[in-house]
Amino acid sequence: MGIVKKDALRTTILSYIGLVLGYLNKAVLFIVLLSTVEIGIVNLLITSGLFFAQMSNLGTIYVTWRFFPFFRNEAKQHYGFLLLNFLVVLFGSVLFTALFLLFQDPINEYFASKSPLFIPYAWWVIPVGIGHVFFLLFYLIL
Numbered sequence: 001m002g003i004v005k006k007d008a009l010r011t012t013i014l015s016y017i018g019l020v021l022g023y024l025n026k027a028v029l030f031i032v033l034l035s036t037v038e039i040g041i042v043n044l045l046i047t048s049g050l051f052f053a054q055m056s057n058l059g060t061i062y063v064t065w066r067f068f069p070f071f072r073n074e075a076k077q078h079y080g081f082l083l084l085n086f087l088v089v090l091f092g093s094v095l096f097t098a099l100f101l102l103f104q105d106p107i108n109e110y111f112a113s114k115s116p117l118f119i120p121y122a123w124w125v126i127p128v129g130i131g132h133v134f135f136l137l138f139y140l141i142l
Contacts, residue, residue: 052129
């Protein structure tokens, strides 16, 4: 079997294993271990964290995706491209964390009528968002 066929078979098997694990996690464990309200709060936290990450990356994820192959040169440390993107994402994370904390009262007022159980957990949006944005940044440079 050729290298391409082996890699395709390995990728297919790993994709199906990931699909089964994701199904077991979301469809079985979530339903068994959590109530519907708790599932909703977890999904709202993840979605809000992804929105936070989308805003705090300030476009660097797409710049990295598009232009990093032209700057990839380990001998010249990628011409400082990665450090610049890291600093921009760090600045965006600090900026949107400050905005999130500044507008905490209006956010709480909005969710008080829509989903009051979310309010005690709303601060988790920040670490979820920051973790996701840095995951995306470092994932693109591998």
